[in-house]
Structure formats: C-alpha cells, structure tokens
Amino acid sequence: MDKHQQHRLNQLGEYPFARLRKLLDGLTPNPDLEFIDAGAGEPRLPLPSFVQPTLDAHIAEFSKYPTTSGNDFLRKSIAAWLKRRFSLKNVDANTQVLSANGTREALFAAAHALINPNAESKPWVMMPNPMYQIYLGAAITAGGKPYLQPCVQATGFAPDIDGISDDVWEDTALVYVCSPSNPTGWVADESYYIKLLKLAEKFDFYVLADECYSEIYYADKPVGLLEVAQNMGNTDYKRCLVMNSLSKRSALPGLRSGLIAGDAGLIQNFSKLRSYTGPATPLPLQHVAAAAWDDESHVQQHLKVYRDSLDAFFNVYGGDVPKGSFFVWLAVDDEEAFVRKAYVEQGVKLLPGSYLGTEDEYGINAGSGFVRAALVDGLEKAGELARRLSKIIA
Ligand SMILES: Cc1ncc(COP(=O)(O)O)c(C=O)c1O
Known part of the structure; x- marks a missing residue:
C-alpha cells in the first residue's frame, strides 16, 4: 500500500x-x-453601522503585525461582553481569553491542543450526531476516536449523556457540545450542563461548548457553559472552554472573528499551539470586532x-x-x-x-x-x- x-x-x-x-x-x-x-x-x-467608520479609522494598522492571541483592546472587549452576557464575576482578559478567526478554526484546533494522541489507547472525543462536521474532522485528525451521541426527536434532540458507561467516560478526553445546536435547534439547559460538568470532574475530561448561536433564540436566552460552571462553584472554569463568534451574532461571517474563553490552563496550551500555527486577526478587523462586542443594539x-x-x-x-x-x-x-x-x-x-x-x-x-x-x-x-x-x- x-x-x-x-x-x-x-x-x-x-x-x-x-x-x-x-x-x-x-x-x-x-x-x-x-x-x-x-x-x-x-x-x-x-452591515451594522459601526463597521465602515471603524475600519476607516484604523485602516493604517494593516501595516502592523497583530498578536496571535488578539490585542489587549479586543480581549478586554470580549471579557467585558462575556461578563455582561453570562453574569460572570471574573473573566481575566489576559489569561482566560483568546481571539479566534471565527469559531471554525478554533473548534478544529481545540482537539489538537487538548487531547493526547500518545495516550496508550486513543481517547474518545464525544460529539452530537448530527453535528457541525468540524468536530468529527478535528477528532480524527488529532488522533482521537469520535464517540457519537445520537440526537433524536424523542428526547428533544439532546445529545445523550445518560446511556454512556463509566469505561467510556474514563477514556474520554473531550466533549463537544453545540448549544444552540446546528442543525437541530436544541438548547442545553442548566441541568444538562450540571450533569455533564459533574461527569467532567469525576472522569477528568474537558467540555468544549460551541456557543456561536447563543444570541439567536426564540424565547429564552440560552444559558452558557461558563455561567453554569461559575454557579456550581467552579469559578476558574476548570476543564471548560467556550467558543463564540461575530458571524451569527453580528451577521459578520466575513469578518472571521471570534473568541475562545475559559480555563486558563487550557487557554495556555491553546495559545502555545496558536503561536506556531499563527491564525492572527488583522488589527483593523480586531477594532471592528471590539466595536461589535461592545454593541448590543x-x-x-x-x-x-x-x-x-x-x-x-x-x-x-x-x-x-x-x-x-x-x-x-x-x-x-x-x-x-x-x-x-x-x-x-x-x-x-x-x-x-x-x-x-x-x-x-x-x-x-x-x-x-x-x-x-x-x-x-x-x-x-x-x-x-x-x-x-x-x-x-x-
Ligand atoms: C455549529 C457551528 N459552529 C461553528 C460554525 C463556524 O462559524 P464561524 O467560524 O463563522 O464562527 C458554524 C457555522 O456555520 C456552525 O454552524
């Protein structure tokens, strides 16, 4: 062969x-x-009205290298938005936040930053089925084994976490959650996240929430993973990462700008990987992104x-x-x-x-x-x- x-x-x-x-x-x-x-x-x-003037004001900064983790002003805007939106008491813009070029690249890179393919057996990477296909690609290319959680109509399309044996949880490295979900529209409630976070603590795996649809909901504002972690006393967001972007929230998919936030230790690993792969966002676009996180209207x-x-x-x-x-x-x-x-x-x-x-x-x-x-x-x-x-x- x-x-x-x-x-x-x-x-x-x-x-x-x-x-x-x-x-x-x-x-x-x-x-x-x-x-x-x-x-x-x-x-x-x-296009939101602030995009053009912000871009014009910062156009000269295309001549500077941006930092890969996102410049200070952007990480501060992101941290402030996370605090406001999810009633978080502490989000340290220096150690708990990174800028991303949209959630897609960050979701893919996550498995590469967080799982250990040299473990004796390949670790499970759990994900809903059907899913945003990036989770599957990330698990496979990072050397993990995809574990599919069927999302069926009878259970409101919730990814199953009840029918999974302890043996599987023992070998699980990472769980992708998509809430609100593409494609089913399911939204994790507090009790779902509490159950998952208790399992994460018991079996020592990471939970990664893809929250890029968090601002698009029919009736109730979706709860966020970090919010639930905080309310359970996990104020450092240990084992938790969230990803979000301006693609859906601000209808700016072409800006390619998003966020990664949570556990400072995981952010450090992620940051190291990104310092090699180098997905930095150009500075004028970072300014547009900061303006977008700062505005809710x-x-x-x-x-x-x-x-x-x-x-x-x-x-x-x-x-x-x-x-x-x-x-x-x-x-x-x-x-x-x-x-x-x-x-x-x-x-x-x-x-x-x-x-x-x-x-x-x-x-x-x-x-x-x-x-x-x-x-x-x-x-x-x-x-x-x-x-x-x-x-x-x-
Ligand atoms: C569930 C989900 N996650 C992530 C993304 C990626 O979006 P972006 O990279 O623009 O943030 C999409 C885009 O369609 C999506 O549906």
Whole structure:
C-alpha cells in the first residue's frame, strides 16, 4: 500500500456542501420562481453601522503585525461582553481569553491542543450526531476516536449523556457540545450542563461548548457553559472552554472573528499551539470586532428578524419552533429526494440531514430522514419557503 494512504485526512468524508453540489449537479431550479437559498447558515442582514467608520479609522494598522492571541483592546472587549452576557464575576482578559478567526478554526484546533494522541489507547472525543462536521474532522485528525451521541426527536434532540458507561467516560478526553445546536435547534439547559460538568470532574475530561448561536433564540436566552460552571462553584472554569463568534451574532461571517474563553490552563496550551500555527486577526478587523462586542443594539435588531422569520415559517408549516439557532430541521421520508425536488420544483436549496451526520457503529446516521433549512433571508422569504415546502409535503 502507498505509504501516504494511511494519512488521517483520508478518513475524512467529503464536506457537506461539496456533497450538496454533486447532488444538485445538472439540475435546474424552477426558473418561474425567485430562488431561495436556505442551504448555508450564512446570515444575510445589513452591515451594522459601526463597521465602515471603524475600519476607516484604523485602516493604517494593516501595516502592523497583530498578536496571535488578539490585542489587549479586543480581549478586554470580549471579557467585558462575556461578563455582561453570562453574569460572570471574573473573566481575566489576559489569561482566560483568546481571539479566534471565527469559531471554525478554533473548534478544529481545540482537539489538537487538548487531547493526547500518545495516550496508550486513543481517547474518545464525544460529539452530537448530527453535528457541525468540524468536530468529527478535528477528532480524527488529532488522533482521537469520535464517540457519537445520537440526537433524536424523542428526547428533544439532546445529545445523550445518560446511556454512556463509566469505561467510556474514563477514556474520554473531550466533549463537544453545540448549544444552540446546528442543525437541530436544541438548547442545553442548566441541568444538562450540571450533569455533564459533574461527569467532567469525576472522569477528568474537558467540555468544549460551541456557543456561536447563543444570541439567536426564540424565547429564552440560552444559558452558557461558563455561567453554569461559575454557579456550581467552579469559578476558574476548570476543564471548560467556550467558543463564540461575530458571524451569527453580528451577521459578520466575513469578518472571521471570534473568541475562545475559559480555563486558563487550557487557554495556555491553546495559545502555545496558536503561536506556531499563527491564525492572527488583522488589527483593523480586531477594532471592528471590539466595536461589535461592545454593541448590543444591532444584535437585538437581528434577533427580532430571526424570531419573526421563525414565526413566519411555522405559522405556515406548523410544528414546533426550535429553541435556538436560525435553522429548521424538518422530518421527511427520503432527504436526498426531497432536496432535489425542492430545488427543481420549488426553486429552493436545502441541505440533506444525513450530510450533517455520520453512520454510527450500527450503521445508523442520526441525520437521515431530515432536511435542514436556514432562515437567513428575512421573514417574507421565510414564509414563502414554508409555503413551497408545504406543497412538496402535500
Ligand atoms: C455549529 C457551528 N459552529 C461553528 C460554525 C463556524 O462559524 P464561524 O467560524 O463563522 O464562527 C458554524 C457555522 O456555520 C456552525 O454552524
């Protein structure tokens, strides 16, 4: 066998959007209808008003190297936002916060910074199934074994933590939690996090919460991992890391700016890795990011659009509104056939749920039988999307 065949990258499947392109290849969306792209979770809202003036004021700083961990002013803004948003008493901007180029690279790098592939047996890296595919790629390339937690409708799509044996927890290095969840809209409540954090303490593993949808919710503000840790007396956030970004909160996915925060020891490891890999954010963009963390008014305006869009969709389509995120996760018979039909007959792009899951040891992909639609185009299109999808279901 070719010696390069063994490379861990070869164990990764094709990314969901590449698979979607292949699925729709050669098909034409209905030319009589305005096209609705509900495939990708890319917010399409107006640019917040502070972006341009902040960029203009700091444009000359493109001529300076930024620090990889994020310059002081940005880490301070992030720490202040975390304190305000999650009622945290202490967040040290120097030791408990890093800047990230969006959550995606940070979520991927996390497994590489935190797990020890030289351990006698490969450690488990736990993650929901279906999931944001980066967790899976990170676990595999970092030398861990993915442990899939099925998220099923019967339990409100909560990643299972009750049915896991002590042997598995003993060998677990890291648990990825996504709350609010892409794609299911599940949101962790305080009791879920308390249970998980007690297990983390008992079995000594890390909990990493992907909170990039924390500001997009239907009714109640989602609780954060650090907040629950603090309220349990874990005021140093031991074993906890959170990641968040301005991509969804501020509708600035192109800014590529986010945060990593929590346990100072883990932040130190992470910082060391990043000093070698070097994902620094240019200084003018760090200033835009700081301005975005400092402002809540645009976030509230966005939230209203997302809530109204969910209402517009579910008033027509029926069913339960997800607790968080701007995704709807709809049960269908055959997800690939449904996605093709939606494209050709109704001019709508969706994502098959199975592309966001992976087969477990029993050959079951927990994303099968679902499609995901992103409500990112405002309420009129959300209502129109629901009308078109209802026609297919009918
Ligand atoms: C669950 C989840 N995590 C992380 C990301 C990455 O977002 P970003 O890197 O823009 O912060 C996304 C983007 O769609 C996502 O859905």
